[in-house]
Amino acid sequence: MIIVAPFVATLAGHFTLTRIGMSVPVLNDVRVLFFSAVLMAFVLEVHHAGVNPLHSGPARRTLQPVLLLFGYQILSAVWAPRNAVINDVVGDLVAMVVLVVVYTALAEWDRDRVIVVTMYCQYVAAWLYFLYSASGHGATAAGRWTAFGGGPNVYVRVMVLGMVAAAYFYFRSGGRFAWLAAAPLFLVGAIASGSRGGLVAFGGIFLIAVRSLGRFMKRHGAIKPLAAIPMVGAVVWLLFGDQIMFLINNRFLAGTIQQRNTSDRDVLYEKGLGLFVESPIFGVGVHGFYAITNLGPGEKYVHNLPLAVAAEGGAVGLIILLVALWALRHEYARVPKKQRSLPSRAASYSGIFILIASFFSGDYYDHRLMWIFFLLAAAHPESFGSTSEVVDAPPPPGQYSIHR
Template structure:
């Protein structure tokens, strides 16, 4: 007699911790342990061990959408191989390690989705919500702030902070809908938006705007303004209270960062310079690019600017047209897997993961490197794959 398969739990939490930890090193805490200084080494070991130990509890039915995974892995594999034609003296080891880590995480999450996609996605979304609160409360104490008073926390910069804040907003909406529209889940939204503004991340705010536009285009036919009146009223009240009580603490920062520097002076944190350099490198090496991490060597901008802060431009400069083609294939594969499911049959978890992934993709146009894009790939993959139909035995 076959027993019911187990439900994924602790292993999803471990996978989330590994994903969120990023490139945190023990040297930040004053320790120097050669092998485990990069915490990904012990964390990946624990994750893989836990996955192996739980393998016997997984269900028998796979998910569809494996081609979407193969598309992303093909891009990562090509980027790794591009280390073969980098300029002399280019440090490729750390970046290749990052690419391997992203590939490993994607395989782990696909395996977990193969186990129970919606439960894995739901648990991951709840963990993002919890992480958003942890980061906000840590930043609210004043610890970890970046230069100029920009909010950050727990060793991550402002651009990491804003990603978690907006993921907190999206997961608040998810929890509101999942709970049967209990208004209490909407209260954190103004709080997280406050944190996003306090981060000073203009790219994060633009990415949020892009995500909202895409979401409105998708749900516009289903909008019920009578149904929205009460939640919008609550958000306005909570937002007004927050602005009155806490707004003055960041009013000067908002004025200098967003109004004077951005609008008045056109300050772009050198992103415009980096983007032009990446485009020039692509035009000079249009087929294969400089190879992974080659942008840093070719531009010689110093230790502060190692990458382009724009995922497509970075791939264009370092991977050429071949890399851009693989990036397009990866995105198209995810999109085709997602729309293969009729809209009425998509789970709330799948739709929420899609919007989270779109937002992270938007932020990848303004900040971060290849490893920082891992959340985009993971969330879009969870949105795209779906449980396969029940296996029907072949007739004899």
């Protein structure tokens, strides 16, 4: 439960009670309730375990640069424009501090179990989102699939992370196709979202993982899953073929290729780069992009994480961002490639997917899972002295380690 609670709080995003027709002062932002519950459960767990969290070297080396980035972004509110509405952004950053601290502390105790439970949560969430949208709820006026009040770019991330979870359990079970059977449905949901950036990011992690997939198929045989793909594909096509073709023709072919519709990303990037050139050292401060450009309520942020950090935090913020990503990559690389566990690889692929997607959509808070997954991937269970199996231990009977 201590792992499920942070995941639910993470998945909730910016969900407010106004989306369901309710308005409760202070508690309207459900994160107040979620994060209060997470912190209470975390404190009780620490007291019960009798340990000092965040005391290990890997935790300090990976978490400190991330916290430094969030701290600098919060500090940049000092020099933000007077008309900047900084409360929401600072609230998002404080929420991310809570999440990364809790997840890193949990990883110290049992990293692999945290990832396994998180993968279960991802898998269940993907089913809930898919069933909700496939039943006819949540679609936008343009026919793009959404769920539970979130946008299409959020929806595609849930779908792709669901595919990563399905692949993870497929590998973990030694090739039980029942786990992988859900992947085509989640792929339909990803396409139906109409999110071009999300699909590009999915293609990126697929190219990165294709060699590992090939080794697994060679070792365990690819006939059964490959033979089942046409059958599953036929069922999916009968159910959702018309919707898929409608979106492909209108969103991807007509909109992107013929009309060259970029959803104003070119305008946002140009404005963001212009702000960076005007304030290259410290940037314009959090929420400064929207306060200065005033492009309308639908364009509050740059939709590109590095450029957003550069525009609002300047070269200082961009350097801290790069240092944080380098520290996570360096800690992950400390474990030899052949000794990396399946959970750490699954977390790494999930983080890379959101990192690539962050170049096309999302504000700071939309990238919270990226930081969480990278921190989990970089954790070293044997260095923490936790009870989880070390990364070079053989898998239990019937399980498969992706690096072998």
